Amino acid sequence: MPDSFHVVCPACLAVNRVDPGKIAQGPTCGKCHGKILEPKPVTLTGRTFDAFLAKSDPPVLVDFWAPWCAPCRAMAPAFEQAAAALFPSVILAKLDTQEELAIADRLRIQGVPTMILFRGGREAARTSGARSASDLAAWARSNLS
Numbered sequence: 001m002p003d004s005f006h007v008v009c010p011a012c013l014a015v016n017r018v019d020p021g022k023i024a025q026g027p028t029c030g031k032c033h034g035k036i037l038e039p040k041p042v043t044l045t046g047r048t049f050d051a052f053l054a055k056s057d058p059p060v061l062v063d064f065w066a067p068w069c070a071p072c073r074a075m076a077p078a079f080e081q082a083a084a085a086l087f088p089s090v091i092l093a094k095l096d097t098q099e100e101l102a103i104a105d106r107l108r109i110q111g112v113p114t115m116i117l118f119r120g121g122r123e124a125a126r127t128s129g130a131r132s133a134s135d136l137a138a139w140a141r142s143n144l145s
Contacts, residue, residue, distance in 0.1 A: 005057035007091070009034060010042045013051045023088050039087035041079060044095045049103055052093070054121035060091045061140050064107070064114045066098045071130040072113045081133035082140070090117075090140055117143050 004017045007027075014031035029036045044052055044062065053060055063079050065072035083092035097104040097112055107116065107123075117125040117140055125143035 008052045008055045039084040042093040044093045046100045060118045063094045069112045075130040078133040082136040085137040
């Protein structure tokens with residue numbers, strides 16, 4: 001892991017430099033003082049999506065889901081577990097496609113759940129369908145090499 005890396009605060013969009021040695025202490029945003037890096041998924045919106053992906057150094061795995069989708073709801077606990085398993089090397093995030101249709105259309109999301117792994121703000125890999133926590137973690141790790 002590098003000496004430091006940048007993570008965007010999901011609340012205020014400030015870019016924060018994080019020392020890997022201080023991750024266990026729960027880093028907070030220098031601007032709004034909210035938690036910026038936790039072993040659980042971050043909720044993204046249309047306002048935060050592009051900035052969060054483009055300015056965060058760690059890869060970001062986004063779960064594109066919808067509240068009416070039974071497989072999405074069933075997979076939610078597994079996604080939470082995968083967030084803990086991949087922490088801090090991958091940030092996991094969720095985006096409600098029903099609320100953020102423009103982003104879903106732009107990324108050509110045709111079914112939910114769909115997971116996209118982003119590196120440097122660009123799509124690196126994509127998979128669709130509900131998965132277990134161990135399968136999600138293994139899939140993400142295999143696409144980071």
